[in-house]
Structures are given as structure tokens and as C-alpha cells.
Amino acid sequence: xxxxxxxxxxxxxxxxxxxxxxxxxxxxxxxxxxxxxxxxxxxxxxxxxxxxxxxxxxxxxxxxxxxxxxxxxxxxxxxxxxxxxxxxxxxxxxxxxxxxxxxxxxxxxxxxxxxxxxxxxxxxxxxxxxxxxxxxxxxxxxxxxxxxxxxxxxxxxxxxxxxxxxxxxxxxxxxxxxxxxxxxxxxxxxxxxxxxxxxxxxxxxxxxxxxxxxxx
Numbered sequence: 001x002x003x004x005x006x007x008x009x010x011x012x013x014x015x016x017x018x019x020x021x022x023x024x025x026x027x028x029x030x031x032x033x034x035x036x037x038x039x040x041x042x043x044x045x046x047x048x049x050x051x052x053x054x055x056x057x058x059x060x061x062x063x064x065x066x067x068x069x070x071x072x073x074x075x076x077x078x079x080x081x082x083x084x085x086x087x088x089x090x091x092x093x094x095x096x097x098x099x100x101x102x103x104x105x106x107x108x109x110x111x112x113x114x115x116x117x118x119x120x121x122x123x124x125x126x127x128x129x130x131x132x133x134x135x136x137x138x139x140x141x142x143x144x145x146x147x148x149x150x151x152x153x154x155x156x157x158x159x160x161x162x163x164x165x166x167x168x169x170x171x172x173x174x175x176x177x178x179x180x181x182x183x184x185x186x187x188x189x190x191x192x193x194x195x196x197x198x199x200x201x202x203x204x205x206x207x208x209x210x211x212x213x214x215x216x
Contacts, residue, residue, distance in 0.1 A: 040134060041169040048133045052167045053214060055136025059189025060202075061210040068215050071161060072099040075125060078211045079104065082157045083122035089151055091144025092127065096161065109147055118150060123157030123209075129184075131167045132174045136189070138162065138212070139174060141182040149185055158207040160187075164216030 041048060053063045066074045076099050079086060085105045088097065097106065107113070107121055127145035131138050138160055140146045152158050168174035178184060191206030202208045 038172045039170045043169050046169070048167055048169050049164050049214060049216075051169075052131055052133040052136060052162075053212075055133065056131075056138075056189070056212050057136070059136055059210075060192075061136075061189050061212050063212045063214065065214045071096055071213060071215050074213050075159060075161075076100060078159050078213070079123060079125070079157070082209060085121045085123075087118070087121045087124040087147075087151055087155055089124070089126055089145060089147025091146075092125065093145065096125070109151060112148070115150070115154060118154035121155045123159060123207075124151050124155045125159040125161070126152060127161050127163075128166060129182075130174045130177045131162045132169075132171055133167050134170045137174075138187040139178065140185040140187065141178060142185070143182065149183065152185065152187070153191075153206045156203060156207055157209040157211070158187075159211045159213065161213045161215055164214060167214075 041051065049065070053065060057063045062078070064074060064078075072095060075096055080101075084103060085107055086100070087107045087109065089109060100106070113121075124147070126140065126147060128138050129141040129143060129146070140149075140152060142148055146152075168177060187206075187210065190202050190208050190210045191204060192200055192202045193204050194200050
């Protein structure tokens with residue numbers, strides 16, 4: 001077995017020719033032109049917020065643009081038909097919940113709720129880390145106002161508040177705003193999948209309903 005292995009490796013080395021020193025390889029790569037386009041949208045010339053709203057809606061998310069002062073009322077309007085129990089992560093601005101009616105029960109994830117209890121909750125409201133206008137994607141890094149990943153995957157309804165200044169025009173800009181050491185969840189519309197006959201089924205891997213409030 002060893003002899004056969006040695007013979008195979010010898011043939012590979014002969015076919016590849018002499019090894020190129022690492023410095024020469026680095027130099028060869030350094031001269032390759034890399035005029036990559038890092039952005040498709042100029043914030044000075046494009047309405048980045050409108051583009052994000054359009055692209056997020058393309059994924060069947062419900063999207064509203066509201067003023068910061070109208071966020072509490074908009075949250076009430078969004079959850080009224082869908083949620084009587086609402087999961088609230090740590091760090092969520094208390095003012096966002098100021099107008100919730102008494103009929104809505106607020107649930108906290110402290111101590112962390114097991115999956116069965118998460119599944120019994122109607123919906124969750126969170127903030128986000130950044131959003132991408134080009135793709136209509138919301139990124140969570142599970143910092144303040146976002147909670148751990150399970151909170152936005154198990155309940156059937158996710159309401160996310162995105163500040164206008166959190167919207168990056170393109171992917172490269174969005175990634176540059178994130179801490180690479182933090183976990184990241186990318187959300188592009190409600191959870192959905194299709195079988196071999198392209199029959200769309202929503203809610204298999206996450207919330208069936210995604211409601212986005214753009215503040216600002």
C-alpha cells in the first residue's frame with residue numbers, strides 16, 4: 001500500500017512540475033487586477049430606505065415606514081390580529097411597548113425559555129443590527145433588543161424595528177458594520193421552502209409572518 005501511494009504522489013509531483021516558492025506565488029497574485037464593484041447604490045443618489053422597503057416586501061414581508069414617535073402605535077397595530085402573548089428580549093426600548101393593551105401578555109426570556117414554551121408564544125418583537133437595501137435582508141447579531149437566536153426562529157410571528165440609519169446600501173457596507181466575533185442571523189422575508197414541485201410552504205424553519213417597521 002505504501003509503495004502504491006508513493007508512486008501516485010510521485011506522478012502528481014512530476015505532473016505539477018517544480019514547486020513555486022511562496023513569495024513568487026504571492027507576487028503573482030498581487031499583480032492580478034481586482035477592480036471589484038463593492039457597491040451598486042450611492043446613498044447620495046438613491047433612496048436607500050425605499051429600496052430596502054421594496055426588496056423586503058418582495059420577500060412577502062409586511063413593511064411599514066413610520067416616524068420614531070409612531071413606533072409604539074405601529075407595534076400595537078401590527079400585533080393586534082396575531083399576538084396575545086409577545087416575547088420581549090432584553091434591551092428592547094421600553095417606549096416601544098408603551099401603548100400595548102392589557103390584553104397582550106409580555107413574556108421575558110429570563111431564565112431562558114425551553115423550546116416548548118417558546119412555541120406556545122404568539123410572536124416576538126426585536127430590533128436589529130443592520131439591514132441591507134440591495135437584498136431586503138435584516139441581520140441580527142443577537143445583541144441588545146434582539147435576544148438569542150431561538151427567540152426569532154420558534155414563534156410564528158416576528159416584528160422587527162429597523163432604524164433608517166441601520167440600513168446599508170449593499171452587502172459589503174453591511175458586513176463592515178458588523179462585529180465578526182458575534183453570531184449573525186440573516187433574515188430575508190418569512191421562513192419559506194419549496195418541495196420538488198415548487199409548492200411554497202411557509203413557517204417550516206422559522207416565522208411564517210415577518211412584519212418590518214422602518215423607523216425614521
